[in-house]
Amino acid sequence: MNDVLLLLARLLIALLFVGGAVQKAVSPDDAGALLAGFGLPVALVWGALVYNALAGVALVAGWAVRPVALSLAVYCGVTSVFHFLPDDPWQISIFVKNWAIAGGCLALSVAGAGRFAWATQ
Template identity: 35%
Template structure:
């Protein structure tokens, strides 16, 4: 067995890992979108604290919820993953740029790590267990 390709050379493991990765990447945004609805006023103020207008909050919520569900389902995965990678980097730069604060330091690099995960997902696509796969198969 070649340990260097233990997942990529096994079709089932590769597709299962892709699905689990999509679950992990999507759930934080689905939950964040739901949180923003539940605590709308506080989140609007937080958005404004970064210099962005509060009226953008419904768009952020829609992006997090719909985009998160797209990633979870594996629908339009490559485009959605690229959008999320950009979103993660921008939010890191705007909201977590005080690297002297330990919590902000970790939040900044959490966002950068998620951007890396989304770029990896964009490069591989959603895999077999996805809407994208079903659509490509029927085309």
């Protein structure tokens, strides 16, 4: 049962990051506005899109789950800064969710892919 739950965890977390990549592709201006608000280049959206997509696919495939999940945990922590806008309850909700997702990614980095991996770990 643990392997089934690890697969489910990988798929659910991957869905979030692949969905984030799609969202950035469809509407890059939304993410770009957050970056610009911090004085960062809007072009960073495209690097984040590629990273989100590749990391999500790696989790689905079960490829290099430990290092990918660890890097995703760091990514969530770093990107949470962009959502720490105390006057906006929606952004604070995203801030807290980023840290919760980081926790799930840390757990995956400890547990690994489990038995149901389509790629070599």
